[in-house]
Amino acid sequence: MSKTDKRHSTSRAGLLHTDPRTISAVRDKLGEELRAMYGRLADEPLPDRLLKLVWQLDQPHSKGKP
Template sequence: MGAGSASKQGETLTTQTQLPAELQGQIGQRLREAYNELVSEPVPDRFIQLLQQLKQSEDKGPDHGRGGKK
């Protein structure tokens, strides 16, 4: 039963019908609103520090960090 029902579930997921256009539009609008709020937030200082450390380690040379390009 286990293996057979798992493949049937996979088939069901791929044969589902699309959402109505109105509902898709509403979901898209809500996602855009959430994304706009997120991108307007400031980057935390800790992230900036980590990015600066990464850049410094990359600037030190090929033997540092990624295993070395010559």
């Protein structure tokens, strides 16, 4: 087993002994940070090319055409 493998193995094993409240707090903080970074993207308008693609996907397919 290489040093890298041992480090990954040790870090995974350490997670098994971590208080679930700590894991939950880390997950909550990570979610908060990601929402702060990427939340504005939801307010951005979609490019026309993407809107056209979505519109095309919503159209019923006729027989004989993919």
